[in-house]
Amino acid sequence: MNILDIRDLNVEIGATPILRDVNLRVHAGEIVAITGESGSGKSMTALSVMGLLPGRAMARGQIKLDGSDILQTAEADLCKIRGNTVGMVFQEPMTALNPVQTIGDQVAETILVHEKTSRADALKRAAEMLDRVGLKLPPTRYPHELSGGQRQRVVIAMAIALRPKLLIADEPTTALDVTTQARILDLLRDLVRDFDMGLLLITHDLAVVADVADRIAVMQHGEVVESGKTTELLTHMQHPYTKALFAASNHAVSLPVRTESVQLLYAKHIVRDYPLPRRTLLGKRPTFRALDDVSFHIDHGERVGLVGESGCGKSTLTRAILGLEDVQGGTITLDGDPVFTGKRPNLSVRRMMQVVFQDPYGSFNPRHKVGRLVTEPFHLLDDPPTGTDRDTAIGKALTDVGLHPADAEKYIHEFSGGQRQRIAIARALIVEPELIIFDEAVSALDVSVRAQVLDLIAELCRKRPLAYLFISHDLTVVRSVTDRVMVMQAGKIVEQGETEAVFQNPQHPYTQTLIAAAPQLPDLAAVG
Amino acid sequence: MIRYALGRLTSLILSLIVASIVIFAVIEVIPGDPAAFMLGVNARPDTIAALRAEMGLDRSLAVRYADWVAGMLRGDFGQSWTYKTAVSELIADRIWVSLPLAIYALALSTLIAFPAGIYAASRRGSAGDVTIMGATQLGVAIPNFWFAMILVLIFAINLRWFSAGGFPGWDNPLQAIKALTLPAIALALPQAAILARVMRSSLLDMLGEDFMRTARAKGLTRRQALWKHAVRNALIPVLTIIGLQFSFLLAGGIIIEQVFFLPGLGRLIFQSISARDLIVVESVVMILVFVVILVNFLVDLAYAAVDPRLRARA
Numbered sequence: 001m002n003i004l005d006i007r008d009l010n011v012e013i014g015a016t017p018i019l020r021d022v023n024l025r026v027h028a029g030e031i032v033a034i035t036g037e038s039g040s041g042k043s044m045t046a047l048s049v050m051g052l053l054p055g056r057a058m059a060r061g062q063i064k065l066d067g068s069d070i071l072q073t074a075e076a077d078l079c080k081i082r083g084n085t086v087g088m089v090f091q092e093p094m095t096a097l098n099p100v101q102t103i104g105d106q107v108a109e110t111i112l113v114h115e116k117t118s119r120a121d122a123l124k125r126a127a128e129m130l131d132r133v134g135l136k137l138p139p140t141r142y143p144h145e146l147s148g149g150q151r152q153r154v155v156i157a158m159a160i161a162l163r164p165k166l167l168i169a170d171e172p173t174t175a176l177d178v179t180t181q182a183r184i185l186d187l188l189r190d191l192v193r194d195f196d197m198g199l200l201l202i203t204h205d206l207a208v209v210a211d212v213a214d215r216i217a218v219m220q221h222g223e224v225v226e227s228g229k230t231t232e233l234l235t236h237m238q239h240p241y242t243k244a245l246f247a248a249s250n251h252a253v254s255l256p257v258r259t260e261s262v263q264l265l266y267a268k269h270i271v272r273d274y275p276l277p278r279r280t281l282l283g284k285r286p287t288f289r290a291l292d293d294v295s296f297h298i299d300h301g302e303r304v305g306l307v308g309e310s311g312c313g314k315s316t317l318t319r320a321i322l323g324l325e326d327v328q329g330g331t332i333t334l335d336g337d338p339v340f341t342g343k344r345p346n347l348s349v350r351r352m353m354q355v356v357f358q359d360p361y362g363s364f365n366p367r368h369k370v371g372r373l374v375t376e377p378f379h380l381l382d383d384p385p386t387g388t389d390r391d392t393a394i395g396k397a398l399t400d401v402g403l404h405p406a407d408a409e410k411y412i413h414e415f416s417g418g419q420r421q422r423i424a425i426a427r428a429l430i431v432e433p434e435l436i437i438f439d440e441a442v443s444a445l446d447v448s449v450r451a452q453v454l455d456l457i458a459e460l461c462r463k464r465p466l467a468y469l470f471i472s473h474d475l476t477v478v479r480s481v482t483d484r485v486m487v488m489q490a491g492k493i494v495e496q497g498e499t500e501a502v503f504q505n506p507q508h509p510y511t512q513t514l515i516a517a518a519p520q521l522p523d524l525a526a527v528g
Numbered sequence: 529m530i531r532y533a534l535g536r537l538t539s540l541i542l543s544l545i546v547a548s549i550v551i552f553a554v555i556e557v558i559p560g561d562p563a564a565f566m567l568g569v570n571a572r573p574d575t576i577a578a579l580r581a582e583m584g585l586d587r588s589l590a591v592r593y594a595d596w597v598a599g600m601l602r603g604d605f606g607q608s609w610t611y612k613t614a615v616s617e618l619i620a621d622r623i624w625v626s627l628p629l630a631i632y633a634l635a636l637s638t639l640i641a642f643p644a645g646i647y648a649a650s651r652r653g654s655a656g657d658v659t660i661m662g663a664t665q666l667g668v669a670i671p672n673f674w675f676a677m678i679l680v681l682i683f684a685i686n687l688r689w690f691s692a693g694g695f696p697g698w699d700n701p702l703q704a705i706k707a708l709t710l711p712a713i714a715l716a717l718p719q720a721a722i723l724a725r726v727m728r729s730s731l732l733d734m735l736g737e738d739f740m741r742t743a744r745a746k747g748l749t750r751r752q753a754l755w756k757h758a759v760r761n762a763l764i765p766v767l768t769i770i771g772l773q774f775s776f777l778l779a780g781g782i783i784i785e786q787v788f789f790l791p792g793l794g795r796l797i798f799q800s801i802s803a804r805d806l807i808v809v810e811s812v813v814m815i816l817v818f819v820v821i822l823v824n825f826l827v828d829l830a831y832a833a834v835d836p837r838l839r840a841r842a
Contacts, residue, residue: 082746096741
């Protein structure tokens with residue numbers, strides 16, 4: 001039986017079409033995944049079903065949810081449907097909960113809004129629901145006391161408290177670590193079976209889709225370009241966009257063979273402690289050990305990956321390598337010179353290192369032209385190029401990353417996410433550094449754009465030997481662009497070795513857990 | 529929560545100690561001889577010496593400071609030089625004007641600002657929002673003493689609903705409250721304008737938060753989501769402003785006290801400075817500091833009551 005039946009749904013905001021003739025059905029006990037890149041209309045489809053489209057949006061067509069047409073239902077009646085017939089789970093568990101209410105109260109609220117029952121009864125049922133979603137914490141806790149995975153369990157408990165017929169999950173695991181992601185996906189699958197509800201799963205992650213969905217709908221530019229049963233769709237892709245999307249997700253770059261083996265970066269027994277707030281008035285401040293006896297090296301021209309879950313110390317290590325902060329123990333040297341001297345980064349070493357950050361939107365000053373942004377690292381040089389030399393350097397850096405020298409005159413808002421990340425790489429390259437740190441540099445990009453940026457990195461390696469530290473939570477990406485990989489857990493490097501060897505035969509239990517938890521795209525060449 | 533309160537209480541006591549040292553130092557130590565200052569330039573040396581002995585200035589600094597603090601702890605603030613009465617009596621008379629006035633004004637300001645701010649935020653961009661924001665713009669711009677004079681002109685002189693000034697004392701509470709009403713309104717309206725703007729922008733920030741969307745997905749109406757989830761979160765910055773405003777209302781009511789001839793602390797401190805009565809100045813300033821620090825302490829406790837994250841941090 002169809003729980004959800006969307007027919008010819010069209011949504012416009014002003015004159016801009018957002019969704020075009022979307023048709024989609026979800027049965028009871030079925031997991032349907034909507035996938036596609038950002039801006040394809042996935043979330044808008046979900047919000048249409050919830051009746052929570054932005055005020056200016058105009059919707060036409062039909063959305064039958066358990067028999068009633070959402071588009072023809074008055075707001076007051078929609079409030080009775082939301083949380084009752086349909087529940088929704090959002091992407092960002094850190095902000096999806098009200099920080100000043102206990103988790104029990106927030107789950108109980110779903111019940112109290114829809115049913116005439118006592119608060120005590122609602123709290124009791126909320127506690128049962130929290131238990132059902134596997135949260136082993138008392139309902140009197142506040143959100144800030146919970147981890148991301150635990151919060152997502154609370155959000156799920158809120159959404160399913162009244163056993164809705166349909167659950168919509170919009171990127172429910174995107175913000176979570178792989179091991180947590182695996183557990184949350186297991187929970188969702190389990191709930192679908194147990195409650196016999198339909199699940200509309202929205203995700204950009206094709207590996208997740210292939211892993212959990214019964215049926216898939218691929219969206220592009222507001223249209224469902226292809227849909228079908230998961231196994232059939234994966235084996236007989238028809239639409240070129242679907243093919244391109246899956247190819248990009250599995251994209252492997254070809255790195256040139258490394259020739260040199262001279263040591264570049266050398267880190268020995270690094271310890272980094274962060275002071276925590278004082279517990280007593282005059283007592284000693286307790287510390288948190290973010291890096292615990294970390295030792296490693298990177299050779300000239302070597303591509304090294306660093307993987308680990310959030311909070312394991314990846315970013316702290318980046319800051320230490322760049323000499324942004326002093327360490328409490330150990331030494332870090334680049335070509336034999338320390339990265340941190342006195343109270344500041346060692347500039348002569350610092351100009352040999354550059355960094356590319358995750359957020360292509362936040363890491364540029366929006367008021368400066370690209371030419372100025374790209375030349376920011378020039379302040380590290382004793383004798384930076386000026387006049388035409390400077391223009392030539394800008395032009396070369398932009399050309400190297402596949403942009404045009406004329407782009408130097410534009411502002412950053414004129415570029416897409418992928419182009420911005422190219423500009424970030426140009427900014428890193430302009431001083432011809434020995435070492436680049438990519439800190440989750442492709443994590444915010446869509447798969448097709450990510451594939452292009454990874455190709456660009458490989459191409460740069462072919463032009464000249466380039467050493468980099470590639471930090472990512474995405475094991476597939478790390479596997480394809482690195483020679484060697486290090487696995488970090490709770491401030492320690494628990495395993496390091498040749499990338500292929502580590503992935504094929506992980507030694508440390510934590511590495512094994514990480515690799516097992518990462519969802520895998522089926523080998524399309526084999527099935528198709 | 530208790531741990532947090534104790535932490536804040538420690539900080540309150542430390543602040544008071546530091547404040548008392550600073551006030552003592554500024555008034556008694558820094559500008560030369562207090563006795564000579566109080567008597568003026570033409571005083572005879574033997575008069576100054578007599579006053580020095582009377583004020584105990586011939587003793588060491590540490591002894592004088594300890595004596596002063598110990599006296600205050602007993603409620604003894606010394607003798608006023610000009611009024612020739614106990615400073616504690618002077619303060620007691622006047623604080624029963626200033627404190628109720630400040631509380632009255634703050635209550636009015638909150639009662640006006642909260643509904644106005646919440647209404648404006650929930651109907652952002654509507655005619656109501658624009659009107660309220662326009663009114664607050666005016667309220668922020670108008671000086672309260674000018675506003676006080678207009679109030680006197682309309683309600684006291686033309687309509688004769690209130691008296692133009694003075695304070696009858698608390699023997700008849702109704703008359704006392706009536707006498708404080710115009711000054712409280714004059715003080716409250718500009719404060720309410722600021723508070724309403726803070727409330728509105730803080731609420732608008734909250735309305736864009738993810739947890740508001742979660743609340744709507746649970747089936748709450750727009751109005752329910754606003755009241756149950758946004759308002760309490762929006763209170764945190766608003767409480768900060770309320771704390772600051774109370775300090776201002778208590779000590780900064782001096783101009784309004786002048787306009788309405790109210791015998792408050794502001795007037796007392798103003799007259800004591802003019803009369804070079806350092807003993808009174810010192811004590812009144814210390815009392816004001818004490819009240820301000822106490823209010824900040826209460827605001828800190830209110831923060832913790834509103835936001836569980838703060839309880840955990842201490």
